[in-house]
Amino acid sequence: MKVNIQLIDELKGKGIVALENFRKGSLIFEEDPIVACQFSWNAACKYEACNHCLKPLETAEENVRRLTGNTNLVLPYPECSTISKSGIVQCVSCGTKYCSQQCQVESLNQYHKVLCFNTLERNNGHPLEQLEETWKQVHYPPETSSIFLIVRLLARVIQAPNKEEFISQILNFCHRSKNEEKNLAHKLLGEKYAGEINLLRELLGNAIPNENIQEFLSPEGFQSLLALLGTNGQGVGTSPFSAWRENVHKKNLSSEELQKVDDFIDKIYEDMYSHTGDFLNSEGVALYVLQSCANHSCMPNAEIRFLHNNSRLSLVALEDIEPNEEICISYLDECALERSRHSRRKLLQENYLFACECPKCISQIDDPDITSDEEMSECDSE
Structure with missing residues (x-):
């Protein structure tokens, strides 16, 4: 390791x-997550991604054809597409797709042994589907968790060879739902979601009943999991078209060829926004052990x-x-970083339960x- 995790100070x-x-x-x-999953609404918009690593399962050309609605669109430089579909496999029981064996x-x-359910169960309203639909009705796009x-985290507890060790790893993450000193509560536990928390907890218990996870299904345990999700969940974005674009720009193109391809790319993005809106990437969330230790x-x-x-x-x-x-x-x-000190600290308090004391915030004390309403609306519209 070229880095070390250590105590910075009492505040951080x-x-x-x-x-x-x-x-x-x-x-x-670089680091792989202990769990990752695609956003619920993102998946509902027909983004196919590997169920495990979130790698896209469509080529760059298939991606832009779907997002623009133009089934005849042809991408130049097909060698710049990074997605190979030859390794895609499926679970024989539930049909879940993966990019590789x-x-x-x-x-x-x-x-997946805990979470696999067959097509018949899916059509009859499996508790996992009920849980996801309930979550979707509370958390509309743009999703952040x-x-x-x-x-998946609890399923890993159930399947873990050493359950106590894995539970200990979970508890090492920041999972406090409140900051008593600052009188802050995480926004996932705020009044907006208060009526849904018990329902989600009940549906979760029905979906994966197991004695090894009961401590997480108590009211306090479930709130700590929601806080862990809110404070440690890292957004993941992938796109076969973006990868193609980057590879094209790495080619030794003449200035004329480069201008031509840039105009072509700009037109594609215009068409994608017009046809699809903001759902341009395959997006999800993941939990990382080392990254979660990095301060803001x-x-x-x-x-x-x-x-x-x-x-x-x-x-x-x-x-x-x-x-x-x-x-x-x-x-x-990036947009939120350009907001005022007050706006930045408000966002950090709502999402991460701390008042920022970084050099920039101190200099703007x-x-x-x-x-500013204009400041907030400008960022939200981008």
Whole structure:
């Protein structure tokens, strides 16, 4: 390992510290999740992705044809498409698709034995489907989490060879539902969702009944799982068309050819937005052990990327990082980072239960505590 997890201070707790120099643009580490799943509404919009690693299961050309509604569209440079469909396999019982036999085996060994149900059960309203439909009626797009991350996490507990050890790993994540010192409660547990929490807990218990997970199905245990989901769930985005676009730009094209392909790509995006709206990527959420230890800064020195077009996370340096320097990421998206200090801290309090004291927030401490409606609406529209 080129990094270390250690105590930063009493306010931050633990964080990730560099053990060597990292130059701007260099890879700090890569990590696979302990669980990952596609967003419920995303899957409902016919995005086919590997059930385990979230890799897209359609080619770049199939992707843009579906998203634009143009079944005759042909992408140039077909060699730049990264998706091969030759390795796709299915579960013989439930039809779940995987990008490879390796993903199918890993899924089966980790959680799928518990969660596999056949077509007849699906048509008769399996409790897992009832759970997902209930979640979808509460959490409309754009989604930021999925109840199925909790489902798979508990299925892993049931299938784990050493259940106590895996439960201990879960409890190492930040899973507090409240910050008593700051009088904060996570937004997933707020008034907006209060009426649905007990129903979700009941449906979850019906979907995967097992004595080994009872501590998580109590009211307090389920609230801690929702808080874990909200504070640690990392969004994952994949796209066969985006991967094709990046590979095309790596080709040694003339300026004329490059301009032509850029115009072509711009037109495709216009058509996709017109036909599909915001559902342009195959999106989901995952839980990572190491990444979850990275603290937030509104001036991050590293960022998360998905360079392999699946759920494998890559942490890349945004600037030069020295040994013993803390490595920080942003919990907010690029647009939110440009908001006022008051707006940034409000978002962080709602989603992560802390008041940010990063260098940027400290330098803006005298700024007025005003949330601009124009600022919020501009970001939400992008």
